[in-house]
Amino acid sequence: MPKPKVFVTRKINPSAIEKLQSIADAEIWPNENPPPKEILLEKFAATQAVLTMLTDSVDHEVINRAPSNFKIISQMAVGTDNIDVTSATKRKIPIGHTPDVLTESCADFTWALITAIARRVSESHQEVRQGIWLPWGPDVLLGADLFGATLGIIGLGRIGLAVARRALGFNMKVLYFSKTRKPDLETKYNLQYRSMEELLSISDFVSLHVNLNQSTHHLINTDTIKFMKKSAYLINIARGKIIDPKALTQAIHNKQIAGAALDVFDPEPIQQNHPLLSCPNVIITPHIASASIPVRKKMAEMAVENILFALQNNPIPYCVNPIVYQ
Numbered sequence: 001m002p003k004p005k006v007f008v009t010r011k012i013n014p015s016a017i018e019k020l021q022s023i024a025d026a027e028i029w030p031n032e033n034p035p036p037k038e039i040l041l042e043k044f045a046a047t048q049a050v051l052t053m054l055t056d057s058v059d060h061e062v063i064n065r066a067p068s069n070f071k072i073i074s075q076m077a078v079g080t081d082n083i084d085v086t087s088a089t090k091r092k093i094p095i096g097h098t099p100d101v102l103t104e105s106c107a108d109f110t111w112a113l114i115t116a117i118a119r120r121v122s123e124s125h126q127e128v129r130q131g132i133w134l135p136w137g138p139d140v141l142l143g144a145d146l147f148g149a150t151l152g153i154i155g156l157g158r159i160g161l162a163v164a165r166r167a168l169g170f171n172m173k174v175l176y177f178s179k180t181r182k183p184d185l186e187t188k189y190n191l192q193y194r195s196m197e198e199l200l201s202i203s204d205f206v207s208l209h210v211n212l213n214q215s216t217h218h219l220i221n222t223d224t225i226k227f228m229k230k231s232a233y234l235i236n237i238a239r240g241k242i243i244d245p246k247a248l249t250q251a252i253h254n255k256q257i258a259g260a261a262l263d264v265f266d267p268e269p270i271q272q273n274h275p276l277l278s279c280p281n282v283i284i285t286p287h288i289a290s291a292s293i294p295v296r297k298k299m300a301e302m303a304v305e306n307i308l309f310a311l312q313n314n315p316i317p318y319c320v321n322p323i324v325y326q
């Protein structure tokens with residue numbers, strides 16, 4: 001019996017590939033850039049499983065190329081907003097993802113951004129590199145304090161909660177807004193639920209951890225950003241499209257908020273001449289919140305594990321649309 005064909009849209013950890021090759025005929029896209037749409041269309045038509053990244057646009061047309069014996073779209077990420085989940089579900093195609101393993105690393109990175117923007121780490125480093133090391137002075141590179149400040153978390157899911165847990169070490173007051181209220185977590189971690197408006201108007205740091213969906217697209221826009229304090233910072237490691245980039249650019253330009261630290265942007269990569277890139281009070285990193293060596297290995301292994309289950313006609317362990325099994 002020939003092995004089932006699988007397409008992997010980027011080079012991933014070799015141990016995961018080895019595991020995949022043991023039961024499948026796996027082809028790995030060799031380039032750093034994602035495969036273009038024609039390639040995705042071709043590969044979906046000719047394989048039984050595709051291991052995707054968040055940069056692959058798996059739309060209705062791509063999904064409809066999959067043959068009737070197609071087993072799984074296995075995404076190596078927790079968010080699956082690049083995949084037309086409705087179309088896949090209609091065709092009873094399970095979608096795998098990689099939750100939990102990246103939660104703590106993403107929370108660590110959120111704190112890297114919060115501390116860096118509050119204490120002007122990137123800006124200071126930049127100055128030193130340029131040969132500017134002003135003599136110690138009472139007013140040189142002053143920033144904001146974290147200790148005792150108020151943190152507002154929008155989206156109290158896995159990563160949002162991991163960010164909140166870390167805030168306790170900074171003696172912060174932690175507010176949250178989420179789709180559902182979570183009284184048990186409020187008691188356990190001393191969290192306070194607020195409406196989004198209230199949270200925005202009280203917090204010193206606002207950190208976004210919602211998944212991207214219709215209700216969170218441009219959740220931060222001209223109307224909502226105006227609730228934020230002039231002294232507050234906006235942090236986004238979730239998805240670029242959760243913030244309207246024009247509204248943020250305007251808010252930074254007009255000094256409506258103190259600064260922003262972003263691991264994601266719309267579009268990615270950001271245009272080289274984007275005005276936010278020349279703002280010292282904005283830090284932008286290239287979508288690396290989960291990029292630790294052990295986490296990326298675990299994510300690759302999980303994505304492969306999902307494929308192995310699907311190819312053996314078993315329900316996959318980490319499924320976005322378990323309704324396909326009903």
Ligand code: NAP
Binds near residue numbers: 156
């Ligand atoms: P999660 O556990 O599903 O958390 C998402 C939370 O968003 C849920 O708790 C949900 O609230 C909340 N939510 C959804 N729609 C909402 C709305 N309209 N208003 C308020 N809250 C809403 O996911 P996670 O594992 O924490 O990951 C969160 C997101 O982070 C991912 O979807 C992904 O986009 C992003 N991410 C980015 C990176 C990176 O490299 N930068 C890495 C990993 C993940 P309820 O629980 O109240 O229903």
